[in-house]
Each structure stands twice: as C-alpha cells, then as structure tokens.
Amino acid sequence: MSKEVIVSIFYIILSACIIYPPVEFVSAGFTIPCVFSRVLGSEDEDFVSYHIKRVIVTLGVYSVLPLGYIIALFASEYFQDVSSLIIDGSLFWRIFFTTSLALPILALYQIRKWIIDDFKYHPIAINLSKFCNNNNRDWKRVASDISTEFRRIDKICVRTNSLIKVIATENWILKVTPFTILIAHQSDASLIVQKADTHQISLETTNETQYLNIAVKSGRQNVESFIIRINATDFKDLEDRIARDITIPPNVKFHKTVVEQFVDVFKETIKSNPRYENREELDQCIGCMQATPNIKLQKLCGDDSGRSDSCMTCYCKPMWCVNCMAKWFASRQESDQQNTWLSSKCTCPMCRSKFCILDVSFLDNVDVEE
Template identity: 40%
Template structure:
C-alpha cells in the first residue's frame, strides 16, 4: 500500500464517520442525511411517525452504499491524493518479497469484501421495499406501534395520537448526541436512534436510574466535572423491549417534571439533579481547603434549615486582587463579618448561588456575595469550617460529666 492509497483510506474512513455521526459543524451547515433529503423526508412536526419511517430507511440505504462506493472509487483509481502510477510487479523490492500465501489471502479477502458490498447495495433496497408494502406495516417501527393498538396489526391510530401529542408546545425534547434524541409527550416516552425508534406508553412503563458516571472535563480543575446518568425505560406491554436513555444529570429534573411516572433512584446512586446541587459540592470542596476557624461550641441550629448545627464562619482572609494581580476597587473588596456562626455550609452555598447571575455559571465560584445578616461582602475564600476551641471543648465535657453525676445522685 503506497502513500496515496493510505491517505485515501484515511480520508474515506473520516468521511464515513462524518456521514454516520455528523458533528455539530456539519449539522449547522446542513450537511446531514436528514437535511440533504429534507424534501423527501417531509416535516417531522406534521407527520412524526411517517417521518421516522422514511428517515430510518434512508439512513440504512445510504450507509449500506458506503462500502460499495469505496470499492468503486478504488477500482476507478479516483483518488485526489494519487501522485504516481501503481508499481508493476517488476518494480517491487526484491529484498522484501510477499509470500504467495499472503498474496492469495489478500486477494481472496478483497474480492469477498467487494461481493458483500455489492450484496448490501442490492439487499437493502429489497428490504426497504418489503417494509414499504401495505403502508409500511412491515417496518420495525410499525410493528412496535401495533403492539399498542387496539386493532391487531394496525398502527395508524397510535401513530396519529403520537403525532398529535408531538405538535403540542409543552413536550420535552432533548438531543442526546448526533444520532439519537429523547422525547417526552403527555402520554409517550420516545427515543429516536439512527435505525429505529423506541416507544413506551407512560401508563404502563417503569423508569429507574441504572447508573451515574462522572467525568473530569479538566485535568487542572478536579471540580470541573460532567455527570451522565443512564435511565432504563421498561414498558410493561408484552413484546416491547426495554431501552436506555443516557442524559446529562443536569437534565434529569426537566425530564422528571415532564413524565408522569416516578423515576426510581437506588440509594447507592448519587448525582447532581441541577446546577445548584453541583455548585454546592464544589463550594464544599473549596471551603474544605480554607483554614479552619476556632470558635466556641454552639448548640443552636442552622438559621436556614434548622436541622444541623452551624459549621461555617465568614471572616475575611482573601487578598484584594483580581485574577490578573491588579488591586480591586474599594467597592469590590471583601469586608469583615462579625456575625457569630449561624449557617451550615450547604445552606450558605445555596445562598451564595442564589445571589449569582444565571449567565455567569462558569465563574460563580469567583464571584462575591453578602452575608445574609450583616450584608458584609465575602467570597468563597472567606468561608471556613469551624472547630470548637480547647476551652469550649473542656467546658462542654465538664458540663456533660456534671450532668451524669447529677443523674447518678
């Protein structure tokens, strides 16, 4: 294999990946199968099921033509990278001859792959034509919908119901990746894939979170993470298979609010359901890095949640410089807070997040906030966990021992 052929193989492989898994740039430019054949496919908004019947069939046909196109172009020697004619047998290096068995195996493999590519091009149109008979009744999507139909073998009534609900303005639709998306209507949960569409009626469907995965987006910042959760959708209808929905954990709340069925979450699976939950964890991690503030023992409850004891103290310990090292203006500097500990770290983090702008979520941790009581300005570097002082600890232990002695008496 010479250099031009190697470059052509690499180029064609990348072209196939772009066709099968189109990136966002190609989607914006309209270079996808759905956009190039939009006139043939019609409008998804007007005929949801019919659109996906044609879309899945078209994807299957176009993708089946890719191997045949490769062999056809290779046979015609059509390569923009070709710079010289193929070498003759006499021009091959005599010091590195190829064994006859290897040559025979390579030739047999090449011809077999060619025949399979031709077979795929001939078989796929025949299969699609068979699906199209009797108004697409033999298509896998139609067969899946017919299981929800009252009339055996008929799917048109169910398809019409789904199309009507899809046109309503309050549906949930989220693109999972370049080839699949999830849709939640009033009565249906739908997942579209490259070759099929999965349906589940909400009245007889159970949903549960299977697993949650956390990925570090940045190697420098361990708090910059992405959580993905996998939800199993189990239709109770006989003959309908289960399917998975893999979404960003921050989208879980939106999906949960749209479906009518509860989504079961096992106790051993933890994830951030919204941006605030994620910020609270990052806020806690940063506070844990700050110096601990000694404070007298406090028996009060958190002023916000009234559930746990206050465990944070706001006191100025940051430098009045911006990220570039320039001094801050007087109005932008943090100030001392003289309030006693009144807040737990989670409530203080939620207060901090509630005072930030939704537009600047990426830099919330760099912003400032005001104390809920005295309105002193502070940043996350000014928040510390508290620990009882030695005198306060001894006093608490003495009072406890004295109380036990009184009980004994």
C-alpha cells in the same frame, strides 16, 4: 504515502463521519436527515412518517458506503477496470467487491419489505402496533396520537448524541435511534435510574459532567425495555415531564446542578418567613404550567432606605410556584458570585418590584415539606 492510501484514509474518515457525525458535521448540516430533508419532509408536521422515511434513507446510504469505496479506488486508478479487480485482484478484494454489490441489493430487498402493505412491517410500525387497544392493529392511530403530541410545545427533547435523542410528550416516552423508535406509554411504564457515571471534562480543570442510565420498562406484553442515557443536568426537565416517579435506588448518587442546589436552599430558607393568607382562586404556575402557585411576594424585610435598590411592595397575586421563583431568583444573579445569591435581591417577574429572600412567603394553605 501513495495516492491509494490517502484515498483510503479519507474515505474511512468520511464514512465514519456519515455514520456517526461529529459536531462540525451537524453544525454544517452534513447529516443524512439534513441532506435528504426534501425527501423526508418535516418532523414537526408528521413525526412518525418522517422517521419511517429517515430509517429507510439511512439504511440505503449505509449500504452503499462500501461500494463508494470501490468507486473511489477506481477514480484513483488503483484498479483499471472491473475485470482487473475480479480477475487480477486478491481474494480479499474479490470478497469485498462482491459484498459491496450485495449490500445495496439486500438493503433494497429489506426496504421493499418495509414499504409493502403501507409500511406495516417497518420496525417503527411494528413497535407502534404493540400499543393498539382491543386487538386493533391499526398502528396509524397510535402514530397520529404521537405526532399530535410531538407538535405541542410542552414536550421535552434531549439529544444524547448525534444519533440518538430522547423525547417525552404528555403520554409517551420515545428513544429515537438510527433504525427504529423505542416506545413506552407513560401510563404503564416504570423508570429506574440504573447507574450514574462521572467524567472529567478537561484535564486542566476540575469541571465534571455526569450521565445517568435510566431503564424504561413497559408493563405491556412484548414491548421492549430500553435504556436512555442523559446528562444529569437534563434529569430535572425529564422528571417534570414524566407523569410517573423516576425511581432512584439508594446506591445511585448523582450531582445536582448549582441552580438545583440553590432551589433547595431557597425553599428551606423561606420556610421561616411569615406565611401569606391567600383568599384568591389560583391558576397553574405561569412559569412551569404544572404546579399550583404556592408563594407570594410581600415586603417583610424592613428595608426602608428609599434607595433605588431598596425592596418594594409587590401587588401581584400569587402566580408562581417556589421552584420557578427560586430558578428566576438564581437567573438574575452573577453566576460567578454564588456565595452572595441568598443575600442578593431580585425583581418580580411581572411588575419588576425589587425583593429579597425575606420577602418570599409560602401561602397559608401550602405544606412547606413539599
């Protein structure tokens, strides 16, 4: 195999890894955002400004990749000099060389258009300007609101692949792509699960993973609809963060995780337990900080053996919703013994008193159908 072929194969693989970085490149920090981190700044400090600069740098890097290939061929002495490429080279190489020079020039021209007038014509700024109210085209106010919400800890970030991630904040749904950010405001957005497809992880196992395609459609004029593709295991987190219901058509069926299945069984089982009469003022559930506490631990099982693993009386006031308590219960069990979870015991997240599923009661003012 000639040196030129080896150079070509190596450069094609390198370019592919730069454009679509594999896990190994991401782990090693060999991605455009990591390499140019000093130029881009911090995503947490100024989310919108960071991605505006990231898009500019990404376009610049992509545009010089063909020219880099020509330089690599010169380094391998495939071409002696530029004249040998232009005069003695074939029509293909002449066109390729011309294109490799034109792409960075066109990229610089495009970047200049984006930069003038304080990034007003940048694709991210254009998308943000569509959410300005009262004909106010100051997109920076919208950018400031998004950046502020991104700094909060209650946001949801789901990386769908090495290039795209989905972010849900208190009011915004964002899809970050290499060259823009697609945006929807939760107040006027509708989310519909369009498709669920299942893939087998390995030929040697029966383990499967499922992905959901969710269409995000904005009610605002000229706001582009977009598709977010997430793992089914991330659906619950996204659903909890979105203020609006996500529509699931009857023809779309997707798997629940083991924990989600257990939560359903947990809630159904404790419906038959005696209720707890609550007279205390309740705050938000300290697990999710969204729902109102609706369960109380009280010793009802009659386990009076006095052993170290016996159920105990819990004196904590209601502080947890049933979903969070069920997830806590599942997290304390052996993952490979799922058939014993319901008959097992757990400790109170606060006082560490042992309890079983018979000791979990809905509050008397809670609808058990929820």
